[in-house]
Amino acid sequence: MVSSQPIPATRARSRMQRFFASEFFHNYKRNLSAVLGSLIVLGFLVMVTIGPLIVSQNPYDVSQLDLMAAFKPPAWLAGGSSEYWLGTDGQGRDVLASIVYGSRISLIIGLVAMGGACLLGTTLGLIAGFYGGRLDAVIMRIADIQLSFPSVLTALFLMSAFGTGLDKVLIALISVGWVVYARTVRGSTLRETQKEYVQAARVSGLPNRKIILRHVLPNVLTPLIVVATIQVGTFVLIEASLSFLGVGVPVTQPSLGLLIKNGFDVLFSGLWWVSIFPGLFIMLLVFGINLLGDFLRDELNPRLK
C-alpha cells in the first residue's frame, strides 16, 4: 500500500548515523528486554576482555594463591573478607576472579564453536539446497539422524570417543551444531533459487560457484543471525554440562561449567558460594543472549513484518 519510492540520497550521513536513524534501532530502543539482553551480553564481553586486568589474582597462577584463604565466604557474610567479594574455593582462589577467567573460556568456546558450526552448516546447506538430488538427500538424512539424538548425548558420546580437551569440545559442539544452519540455509536456498534474480544470473552465464557465493549466500544469511545468537547460549550450556560431567575442558582451563563442578562437592557442606555464583553467571549470560535473540527473531523475520 505504501509505494516504495526512492529514498532521498543519504550519502552525507555515515553508516553509524543511518543505523541510529533506522527503524531497527527505533524498535530496539523501545524494547526493554532487548536493551536488557544486549546490556548483559555487553557486560560479559567487557568483563572477559578487561576483567583479568582488574581482579586481584590470576586464579590459575599457583604462586598467587593463598591456601590460608581457602573457603572464605562472600564479603558480606561473617568471616568474609573485602579482598574476596564472592568468597574463595578450597585452594583459596577468588571466586569472582575464577568467574571472570571462566566466562572467558566459556564465551570463547561458544563463539568459536558457533563460527565453526555456522561455516560447516551453511556450506552443506547451500550445496544441498542448490544442487538438490542425491547430494541433498545424503546431507539431509545425516542431519535428520543427528537431530534424533539429544545434542548433549551426542557431544558426550563424541567426547568419550575422542578424549577431553578444548579442541575436542569444539569438535563435539560443531558436530552437533551444524545441523540447524544446514536446515535453515537449505530452506532459504531452495526459496531463493526459485527467484528470478538467480535465473537472471544463470542467463548471464555465471558459473554455479559464483551464483552461490554472490547471489544465494548473501540472501540466506539474515535468518542465521538469530540462529547464531541463540546458539552461543546453547553451546555455553552444553559445554557446561560436559565439563560438569567431567568430559569437558581440562582443569587448567576451567570454564564456568567446571567451576560449578568443582564447587559441587562442597555444596552441601554449606560452602554454597563456590558453585552457586558461577551458576548464576551462566544463567545470566544465557538469559541475556536469549533476550537478544528473541528481539532479533522478531525484527529480522520478514513474515512477522
Place this chain on the structure above:
Amino acid sequence: MSNNEQHSKPLLRVQELRTWFYTFGGLVKAVDGVSFDLAPGEIMGLVGESGGGKSMIGFSIMGLIDPPGRIEGGRIEFNGKNIAGLSEDEMRVIRGKEIAMIFQDPMTALNPLYTIGNQIEETLALHTALSARERRAKAIEMLHKVGIPQPEQRLSHYPHQFSGGMRQRVVIAIAMIAKPRLLIADEPTTALDVTIQAQLLRLMRQQVVENGTSMILITHDLAAVSQMADTIVVLYCGRIVEKGPAEDIIARPRHPYTRGLIDSIPHETAENDGPKQRLSQIPGNVPDIRKLPPGCAFAPRCSRASERCRMQDPVLMEHNAIAMGSGKLRPHAVACHHPLAVSP
C-alpha cells in the same frame, strides 16, 4: 435504475473519510478526505493504481483497519447509521450479513482445513435460523447458482481440490448466500485468466442484480470497471480526483490523470497498421505518499500543471455535464484547477 437513484436514499454514504497509518517512515494518509454515495443496486468502480488507497476504503467500510492504521475522521453511513468506529462485536453482526467482501486471493477467504460445505453452512448458521437440512439444501442451491457442477458432491471437497476460478466462485457463493445489501469486491479477478475473468464478472453482476445488492468493485483494471460499473470513482494518492457516470468518465474524462490512465492502455484501431505509434504515457512515478508535494498531488506528473496547482489543493467540484440524448443532468465531479474541456 437511474431514475430511482434520484429519489431513494443512498445505501452507503461515505463522508470525508480519512484512514491514516502511523508507520516508522512517516504518516501515510492512505485515504484522505474521500466522500461518495452509493445507491441501492448501484455498481460503483473504485479505480486507481497501487498506493491510490482504493483497497483501504474497502477495508475501512468493513471495519478491518488494524494498527498502525486508524480511521482518523469522517463518517461511513450504512443504511443511515454511522458504522465508522463501531466495536468489533457490532461490526461482526454487519459483516457477512449486511456487507460482504471478496478478496483477490480466494485462498485467504477460504479455510483450507474445512470443506466448502462447512464454510457455506457456517455463514448461514451465523446469519439465519435455518435447520441443518435447510442449510445444506441452500448451500447446494447456491453452489449451483454460481455455476459449480455437481454441487452435492463438491460440498464435501476442500478448497485445494478446486481450481482458482472455481474457488473464487465458492467465495462468491459464500459472500452472496446471506443476501448482503452491499458487496465489496477487491480485485476479485486480477489473479485469474481472461476467459475465467469474464465468466466471473458476469456471474457477479448477475448475482448483485438478482438480489438488488449494491457493489463496490475495487480494481486497477479500467477496462473491467468500464464493463461492469454504473459509476466510477478515480483515486490518486488517497484522494478522489474524479467521479461520475461510467460512460462519461471513459468517454469524456475531465481529469488529466484519468485521461492518462485511459490513454496508457494500448488500444489500436483496426486501420492503424503502419509504424507503431508510441503509447501516450504518464511521466514519472507515483510520489511517496508520506512526502506528498503541496498542492495537487498529480501536479509533478501533469502536463497542464500551473503555479497554482503546486500551491493550492484542488477541490472536488461538480462540473455537471448534460448526458447525451436524455438531456438529464448527471453529476460528474473533478478535482482539478485546469480540467480538460468537454469534447463532443
Place this chain on the structure above:
Amino acid sequence: MSQSVKDPAKPLLEVRQLEQRFDVSGSFFDRLRIAGGRISAPRRIVHAVNGVSLAVKRGEVLGIVGESGCGKSTLAKTIVKLHEPTGGQILIEGEDITRHDFARMRPVRKKLQMIFQDPYASLNPRQKVRDIIMEPFLESQAGPVPDIADRALALLAKVGLGIEHLDRYPHQFSGGQRQRIGIARALSVQPDLIIADEPVSALDVSIQAQILNLLMDLKDEFGFSYLFITHDLSVVRYISDRIGVMYLGFMVETGPTRTIFAEPKHPYTRALLAAAPQLGTKLGPASEQVGGEVPSAIDLPRGCPFRQRCPLAFARCAEERPELRPVGGGQAVACHLHEPATEPALAAT
C-alpha cells in the same frame, strides 16, 4: 559458428518441435499407490511444452500469448536453457544449442538475454545497481574491463536512469524503475534477441506504457528482436509483429498480429479475444465465451487439447490431434475445422 555471417534470411531463433516435460512424481515412496489390493508407483509427468515450433527473424517481435499454465513461460525459460529441453531443437542463427553444455553456451549467452516478470524478485536485493546491470557484461569478458563506471552510466542513461541511481540498492526503487534496471542488465551485452517474460504485467497501467515505449525505443535504436511472452492481449497487439497463441503447451495458432486480431481462426483464439475486456463496452451476453477451465497438463486429453471446452468440437477432435497447418496469409492453425479434408465432415455433423 556463424558470428560474422548475418544472413538476413536465416532466422535469429528457430525452435523445432520443442518439448519440455517435468517429472513431478517425487521419490519412489511419494509415488507409491495401493489401490484395489495392487501396489503401483505411477509417474506424474507435466507436459508443459508439446512440440512447439517457431522462428524469430532479425528485428522482429514475436508475441506469445496464452493463459496461465499454457506453457509460454516454460517455453521462454527452455529457450534460454534454464531448463534442459526433453525434446526438439533450439537454433540460434542456425547453430543448434539444444545440447550445449555450460562452456559452449557462454558465447551464445551474449546473443540471448532475458527480462523477467517480477520487478521485486528479479534483482538481487544485496547488489548495487551498478553491479546488477554490469554483471552479464563482465561475465562475458575475459579479463578486467576499463571504464566500467562509464559503461554502467551509459547503460542507465539508455533506460532513463541517472548517475544518482548507480550506487543504490533495488529496494530504493519503484516497480517501474526496477524493471528499467532489469532491462539495462539485459542490454549490457548488446544481445541480438531479448526474451521478455511478462515484463509489464506486474506494473501499474501508467508505468506499463512507459516500459512498453522504452522497449520499442530500444529496439529501434539497437535493432534487436523480442520474443515477448504475455497474457495481456492489448499489450501483445501493441508490441508484436507476429503472434503465437498457446494452449496447454501446444501452439494452436500463429500469424501476423493484424490477421490474428482481424480474423482469428482457432476457436480458442476467438474465445480469448472475445473475453478480453474492452474499454468502454458493457459486458455483453456470453456469446463466444467458452465454459469450463483448462484441463490438467499431467493427463493431456486425447485428440485436440481444446476439444473439451470447444463449442465446435466434433468426433474427429477426440481421436486425432490437429497439426499446425498454414492457411494462407502467413497464418497457421491447429484445428480440424480449418483443414480442407474436414469441410465435408463438418457439413455432415
